[in-house]
Amino acid sequence: MAAKNQHGSDPKKRKRLPSTKGDGQTSNPKKAKLPSNPSNKGFKKPFKSSKSEHTSKPRFDKSEMGEEREVPKSKREVRLQAKELTEARKKKRKRHYDLEKELASLWEKMRRRNIAKADRSKLINEALKKMTGKIAEIAGSHVSSRVLQACVKYCSQDERDTVFKELRPHFLSLACNTYAVHLVTKMLDNASKEQLAGFISSLHGHVASLLRHMVGSVVIEHAYQLGNATQKQALLVELYSTELQLFKDLVSIKESRLIDIISKLRLEKASVLRHMNSVLQPILEKGILDHSIIHRALMEFFSIADQSSAADVIQQLSGPLLVRMIHTKEGSRIAMLCVKHGSAKERKKIIKGMKGHVSKIAHDKFGCMLLVCILATVDDTKLTTKVIIRELQAVLEELVLDKNGRRPLLQLLHPNCPRYFSPDDLASLNYSVPSLCTKDDLKMDTDLGKQIKSSEVVEGGEDESDAEEKTTTGSPDESLHLNEGGKKDPLLRRQELLLNSGLAESLIEACRVKAGELLRSNHGKEVIYEVATGGEGDILHPVLDKLLALYEAVASIAAQPKSEGPEGDHLLENFHSSRTIRKLVLDCPAFASTLWEKALKGKCAMWALGHSCKVVSAFMESPDSSVRKLAKEEIQPLIDSGVVKLPVTRQLE
Known part of the structure; x- marks a missing residue:
């Protein structure tokens, strides 16, 4: 080894300077100082600029740039210069920019309302000539x-x-x-049957991929709505299996249910379930839930899904997304399935997701059935009152006259009554997912279906008064009582939603204010009838004083003098109101006595003809002896003279 000096250092090794920072300072200024001699190795003298360098001529001189740059003198010139620059950029970016400007000017003329057909035809012809051969590029x-x-x-x-x-x-x-999709839907609206069939045929193999696209799904749904039953089935079956996507001949099958298709084509159920899951999951994740074809596919998925798959889909749907589905028949049924099979937490999400939309849902043809299902199923009446009942109370006067809006109210007053709900509605309330039901539930569903098919249902608004009386005056046991989804007693649930929430008082007050209009309305007459009779099980008995005020309001309107105008203006002469009052006289003795004392006592001879005759004769047909005793002295002479006629069965009695 080389010899070391006295201090133990190597003479050939260069002395190590203290480290410096980027700005020339040492990391520790107290210990390290810069060497005094700037010529040492490893040290560079910092650059110092002199004043003369700072005061030198500018980097770009006007003489070096050539001509002086012209500066705009006004704001208008600045705008024009920017506009020219934008136009130049658009011409570079858009291939048919000049053509689009010409077409835009023609469009402004042809879309005017006051233009003549001949002039518009010329403009259209000119525009189409300019676009011929380039339509696909500029669409x-x-x-x-x-x-x-x-x-x-x-x-x-x-x-x-x-x-x-x-x-x-x-x-x-x-x-x-994004823009051409509107043109495609417009072409489908104006397409002939052959053109529509050719377009749907061209979609074969692409239905699932287009449904996953936010824009492309609109075209599939539009074609699905325009197509006939066979064409709808051809679009739908591609979502079931890979084989049906690959082989076009298999699509032309007549079976509409997925279970029947699986059995006929001998498909593997597990394979179909996996394929449908792979198709529907991206759609659910993207929230593309507005289309009826997806609703139908989900209903078919639930029919074959196992317990875990069905529960996962219900969990995904439970929330605000469900509101976007209930405008269709299948979508409403899917929402009811989520309410019926969902947990308490999922039901809570569904109800909270409806906040702010309850009024719109109640007026919808299919959405109102979801409210009916919630009122008949959910045990959390505090949450239901806070979200649903409060919003219904705000628009109560509109709902009592609306064909669909009255249904949630009628469900609380008279649950599952076949007079107000069709057999299809009653069946939808009892739908269930097979894999999430017990054997007892499935047996009850089968028995219910047989009961619905065999029952004789009379629709609301029927002209035959005898049929109306038969369905209305029948015993409560004659109505169909469906399965209740919750654990709470149904009567207790109704009391909490109607009485404890204050809905009953608001409903009676709305009927009192609009008594004349409701009685004359084809849909409103059923609401006021159920309210006046106290509902099923006399649920409105605790607010009897409010009902007496309603009786007084109806009787005061009926006591008005007979109109001189065309028949039907007076409450007792109107077709709908006369029959509703007749049923109230038969079924509600308190109303009958009030009406007799205020409107009919001493005037029976005047009202013994026309539609009002039914009201007069109802007093003698009443099953209550006190009501018959009130009117017998005045009406019996009219019966003996043949002016008032009773039914044959009543005469025999």
Whole structure:
């Protein structure tokens, strides 16, 4: 080894300087100092700029740039210069920019309302000539797609066929374009039967992929709505199995239910379930739940799903997304399945997701049945009152007159009455997922289906008064009592929703204010009848004083003098109101006595003809002896003279 000096250091080794930071300072300024001699190795003298360098001439001189840059003198010139620059950029970016500008000017003229048909036809012809051969290229443009839609709407059939022929090879790509999708749906609306069949045939093998697309799913749903039963089935079965996607001949089958298709084609149930799960899961994750074809596919999925798969889908659907499904028949039934089979937490999510939409749901044809199911199933009456009952109370005067909006109210007053709910509605309330039901539930569902088919149901608003009386005056045991989804006693649940929430008082007050209008209404008369009679099981008996005020209001309207105008203006002469009052006289002795004292006592001879005759004769047909005793002295002479006629059965009695 080389010899070391006295201090133990190697003479050939360079001295190590203290480390410096980027700004020339040491990491520890107290210990390390810069060497005094700047010529040492490893040290660079910091650069110092002199004042002369700072005061040198600018980097870009006007003489070096050549001509002086022209500065705009006004704001208008600045705007024009920016506009020219934008136009130049658009021309570079858009291939048919000039054509689109020409088409936009023609579109502004052709879409006017006050333009003559001949002038519009010329403009359309000119626009189509400019677009011929380029329609598929410009259909995806925001402006050009609107021009094409206007042309397709107003052009002749020959011109429309020409456009359809040019666009047909590109329909699948255009169906996924944000702007072109509107053109495709417009073409389908105006397509002939052959063109629609050809378009649906071209979708074979692409239905599942398009349904996963936010824009493409709109085209599939539009074609599904326009197609006939066979075409709908052809679109739907592609979601069931891979074999049905690959082999077009298998699609042309007549069976509509998935279980029947599996048995006929001998498909493996587990394979079908896996394929449907792979198709539906991306759709559920993206929230594409507005379309009826997806609702139908989900219903078929529940029919074959095992317990875990069905529970997973119900958990995914339970929430605000469910509100977007209930505008269709199958979607409403899926929502009812989620309410029936969901846990308490999932039911809570469903009800909270409906907040702010209850009024709209109640007016919907299928959505109202979801409210009926919730009122008949959910045990958490505090949450139901807070979200659903409060929003119903806010629009109560509208609901009592609405065909669909009255149904949740009628469910609370008279649950599952076949007079107000069709057999299909009653069956939908009792639908269940087979894999989530016990054997006893399935047996009860089968017995219920047989009972619904064999029962004789009279629809609301029927002209035959005898049939109305038969269904209304029948015993409560004659109505169909369906399975209750909750554990709470049904009567207790109704009392909490009607009485404890204050809905009963609000409902009676709404009927009192609108008594005349409700009695004359084909739909409202049933609400006021159920309220006046106290509901099934006399559930409104605790608010009897409010009911007496309602009787007084109806009797005061009936006591008004007979109108001189056309028949039907007075409450006792109107077709609907006369029959409703007749049923109230027969079924409610308290109402009958009030009406007699205020409106009919001493006036029976005047009301013994026309529709009002039914009200007069009802006093002698009443099963209550006190009501018959009130009117016998005045009405019996009219019966003996033949002016008032009683039914044959009543005369024999």
